[in-house]
Amino acid sequence: MTLFPEMFPGSLGCSLAGKALADGLWRLETVDIRGFAGDKHRTVDDAPFGGGPGMVMRPDVLDRVITEAAGPGPVIYLSPRGRLLDQARVKTLAAGPGVSLLCGRYEGVDERAIEARGIEELSLGDFVLSGGEPAAIALIDACVRLLPGVIGDQATLAEESFEDGLLEYPHYTRPQVWEGRAVPEVLLSGHHDRIRQWRQEQREKATRERRPDLWERRLASQGAEPGPKNG
Ligand code: 4FN
Numbered sequence: 001m002t003l004f005p006e007m008f009p010g011s012l013g014c015s016l017a018g019k020a021l022a023d024g025l026w027r028l029e030t031v032d033i034r035g036f037a038g039d040k041h042r043t044v045d046d047a048p049f050g051g052g053p054g055m056v057m058r059p060d061v062l063d064r065v066i067t068e069a070a071g072p073g074p075v076i077y078l079s080p081r082g083r084l085l086d087q088a089r090v091k092t093l094a095a096g097p098g099v100s101l102l103c104g105r106y107e108g109v110d111e112r113a114i115e116a117r118g119i120e121e122l123s124l125g126d127f128v129l130s131g132g133e134p135a136a137i138a139l140i141d142a143c144v145r146l147l148p149g150v151i152g153d154q155a156t157l158a159e160e161s162f163e164d165g166l167l168e169y170p171h172y173t174r175p176q177v178w179e180g181r182a183v184p185e186v187l188l189s190g191h192h193d194r195i196r197q198w199r200q201e202q203r204e205k206a207t208r209e210r211r212p213d214l215w216e217r218r219l220a221s222q223g224a225e226p227g228p229k230n231g
Contacts, residue, residue, distance in 0.1 A: 001065050002103040003044065005030040007133045012140055020150040028140070029071065033057075036065040045106055055106040059113035062102070066117060072097035075119050078132035078139065079104060082121030085139060089122070093139075094146040101139065103132035165218040167206045169199035 002008070008030040012018060020026055034042050038060065045055040066075055073096045093099050102109070102119070114121065124135045145151055172183040186198045208215045 001031045001033055001069060001101065002131075002133055002136070003033050003105050004103075004131065004133055005032045007131075008137070010133075010137050012137055012144070016150055017141060017144045020144060020147065023149075025147055025149050026144050029069075031065060031069040033061065033065050036061050036068065038064075048107065053107070057104065057106065057109040057113075059110035059116070062109055062113040063117070066100070066102070066113075066119075070100040073099045075100045075102065075117065076139075077102045077104065077109065077114055077119050077121045078123070078135040079108065079121045080123050080126070080128075082123040085122045085124055085142075087142075090139070090142045091146060094143040099139075099143070101132075101136040103136050105131045165207075165214055165221070166203040167211060167214070169202040169206070 009018070009021060009028055012021065012028065017026075021028060033044055037044050043058070044061050045057050048054065048056050073093070076099060078101060113119070122139070124138055129135060172187060176183050176188070184198070186194055189195070207218070
């Protein structure tokens with residue numbers, strides 16, 4: 001549900017997701033919110049009560065589009081005020097019957113439309129977008145790649161980062177020396193146990209240094225005390 005239906009499927013029409021769409025492994029229905037306006041000028045927004053800049057999407061229009069166009073599964077409003085989307089939620093959504101995504105424009109939507117229907121709010125992160133559409137496309141991408149048959153190599157899926165809450169180890173390919181930088185020796189050694197061990201150490205180091213939030217969460221989920229010793 002969007003005021004810019006021409007933004008879909010967008011990048012979802014490319015690559016594996018696009019092939020899977022063409023093959024009927026998943027479906028995308030884009031609904032133009034403007035089609036649910038109540039007047040001849042097709043108004044979907046109005047000035048905010050209390051004043052201030054910009055426009056707000058009207059609750060009556062939003063309720064009509066949700067009631068008439070939402071499919072099976074949850075209705076989600078993509079919003080910077082929402083809970084952060086994570087891979088656990090992605091997995092649950094991908095396993096479900098579908099999802100209906102509401103994309104905001106202007107200053108966003110009238111709060112009552114969200115409240116009245118108990119709509120879930122999810123955010124992709126802390127940055128400014130001009131609309132919810134790029135966030136919707138990212139959420140769909142994250143879900144679609146988990147659908148059976150979309151990614152041929154199931155090992156790629158299982159081995160991936162976030163299966164165990166750790167970042168990925170650093171990757172290297174040819175040339176073996178590039179701009180004076182050599183590939184780590186261990187990767188050329190042919191000692192598969194040592195390679196496995198090195199990669200695991202690299203994953204833990206990267207997670208600790210770059211994403212202390214993920215590192216703490218992992219320790220917590222393993223029942224460890226957060227603090228200097230495990231930090
Ligand atoms: N964004 C911030 C603070 C205030 C406003 C915004 C903002 C699009 C309709 C929402 C943005 C980012 C991640 C949807 C941002 C997302 C959006 C998202 C989004 C137009 C109103 C708006 C403090 C986060 C920087 C514009 C912070 N994930 N407003 O971006 O829809 O899903």
